[in-house]
Amino acid sequence: MASTGSSSPGSVKSHPSRPPWGHRWRSSYWFTTYVVGLGVAVDVIVYSIIIPVIPFQLEHLGYTGISALSGWLLFAYSGGLLISTIPIALWSEHYNARKYPMIFGLFALAGSQIMFMEAPTYAVMCVARVIQGISSSIVWVVGLAFLCEATPPEIIGRQMGIAMAGLSFGLVLAPPIGGVLYSRFGFRGPFIFALSAAFLDGVSRVIVIEPKEAMKWIPDPILRSENAERTDEVLRPDSKSGAEGKLQEIDRESDGPSPGSLGSGERNPLASIEQVVEKPLPLLQVIVKLSRSSRALVALAISLVYGLVYSCQEPPLPLHLQSVWGLDAHQVGILLLALSVPMVFSSPLTGWLTDIFGAEWTATFSMLLATPWWGVLTIDDSLALFGVAFALESFFTSGAISPLTAELAAVSRSMQGVGYAHIYAAFNIAYGIGTSVGPIIGGQMYDHISQGCFSLHWRKASTQKIVYCFEIMK
Numbered sequence: 001m002a003s004t005g006s007s008s009p010g011s012v013k014s015h016p017s018r019p020p021w022g023h024r025w026r027s028s029y030w031f032t033t034y035v036v037g038l039g040v041a042v043d044v045i046v047y048s049i050i051i052p053v054i055p056f057q058l059e060h061l062g063y064t065g066i067s068a069l070s071g072w073l074l075f076a077y078s079g080g081l082l083i084s085t086i087p088i089a090l091w092s093e094h095y096n097a098r099k100y101p102m103i104f105g106l107f108a109l110a111g112s113q114i115m116f117m118e119a120p121t122y123a124v125m126c127v128a129r130v131i132q133g134i135s136s137s138i139v140w141v142v143g144l145a146f147l148c149e150a151t152p153p154e155i156i157g158r159q160m161g162i163a164m165a166g167l168s169f170g171l172v173l174a175p176p177i178g179g180v181l182y183s184r185f186g187f188r189g190p191f192i193f194a195l196s197a198a199f200l201d202g203v204s205r206v207i208v209i210e211p212k213e214a215m216k217w218i219p220d221p222i223l224r225s226e227n228a229e230r231t232d233e234v235l236r237p238d239s240k241s242g243a244e245g246k247l248q249e250i251d252r253e254s255d256g257p258s259p260g261s262l263g264s265g266e267r268n269p270l271a272s273i274e275q276v277v278e279k280p281l282p283l284l285q286v287i288v289k290l291s292r293s294s295r296a297l298v299a300l301a302i303s304l305v306y307g308l309v310y311s312c313q314e315p316p317l318p319l320h321l322q323s324v325w326g327l328d329a330h331q332v333g334i335l336l337l338a339l340s341v342p343m344v345f346s347s348p349l350t351g352w353l354t355d356i357f358g359a360e361w362t363a364t365f366s367m368l369l370a371t372p373w374w375g376v377l378t379i380d381d382s383l384a385l386f387g388v389a390f391a392l393e394s395f396f397t398s399g400a401i402s403p404l405t406a407e408l409a410a411v412s413r414s415m416q417g418v419g420y421a422h423i424y425a426a427f428n429i430a431y432g433i434g435t436s437v438g439p440i441i442g443g444q445m446y447d448h449i450s451q452g453c454f455s456l457h458w459r460k461a462s463t464q465k466i467v468y469c470f471e472i473m474k
């Protein structure tokens with residue numbers, strides 16, 4: 001057995017000689033997809049699980065204007081998400097850290113749930129939702145950047161689609177689970193379930209290994225078949241030949257052994273890779289670059305409207321089902337579960353289609369097929385008709401998220417100095433603005449105008465999204 005502090009020939013002194021248990025599958029893009037997808041699902045579950053029960057709890061506490069107050073609670077969440085997005089992105093890109101910010105975000109998530117569960121007043125509820133928004137920002141900025149770095153570029157659409165299925169999965173499970181748990185166990189029931197889901201998510205985040213860490217135990221990362229394509233992102237120059245040329249130039253200019261050199265004069269390829277990794281640009285330069293990219297602007301505009309459309313219906317939907325068809329919290333949850341099941345399959349399907357046909361065509365036709373069903377939702381004569389329209393609208397609308405995130409990853413790869421965390425921070429801001437104003441608009445419209453006007457608003461919003469999708473093809 002080698003003595004402590006010694007290193008065997010051909011090993012890098014700064015790295016452990018033995019890899020950790022299961023380092024290959026723990027650093028694979030499939031396991032990373034699972035971790036990010038689970039993180040997205042848990043985030044959405046924790047966010048949405050109390051939506052069906054908030055109105056009933058506020059009524060129990062003696063508040064009035066329930067729909068508007070529910071909207072402000074959702075606004076508090078989005079506000080926390082917005083104010084934390086840029087600092088999180090800059091921190092993640094500056095330190096090139098993915099795993100540990102995600103673990104930190106999980107602690108913030110658990111703390112926010114305990115605070116909300118024990119909140120004695122409406123103000124404490126709002127503070128808890130702000131903290132929860134901060135933890136959510138980490139998932140959507142750092143988590144998506146983590147997945148992009150671990151995945152070959154030509155299959156990012158597919159892997160993003162699988163991970164984004166966590167979004168639909170969370171939207172499917174959260175409302176019915178929240179309604180059932182509230183009916184049987186009271187207000188604390190949904191939060192105990194959310195904390196249990198967060199624990200499972202935390203185990204996965206601790207186990208996963210970042211690709212840069214896994215490379216410490218692999219002599220030549222280029223020989224690693226499932227990560228070979230990843231060198232384009234690591235090196236960041238636009239062309240592979242340019243990257244190789246720069247590596248050769250570094251070799252010629254080097255006068256002595258590098259810190260990461262191998263024994264017997266051998267060169268560690270990771271040392272050269274680390275030298276040419278491009279530093280992230282300052283915030284102002286990132287903003288300027290993104291503002292000059294039509295692809296980025298259109299994708300971010302779609303993100304904003306997407307968030308607006310989805311969040312605007314959240315506060316009024318349980319109240320609408322209760323007032324028109326007399327459903328209680330338990331019945332609302334069961335109905336939403338049945339109607340939202342098709343959403344789980346839309347993101348993987350559109351992600352696979354994105355890799356084949358491109359993001360612009362997939363997103364355009366997904367939204368085109370969703371538009372008519374927004375109009376059908378204006379009809380209140382039949383609960384069955386409402387259910388069919390809601391299921392089809394949700395299926396096609398949720399299908400736009402996979403091509404959208406894949407398009408943003410492509411935008412990041414085309415811009416030197418703009419990292420994945422930067423581009424997904426912009427996505428988070430655009431989406432967060434939509435989800436900030438959406439619940440307020442939805443709650444106020446439901447309280448002050450008729451359901452017909454409310455549904456017509458969604459029809460216009462969905463049509464506007466199609467216009468944005470067509471702009472991508474210009």
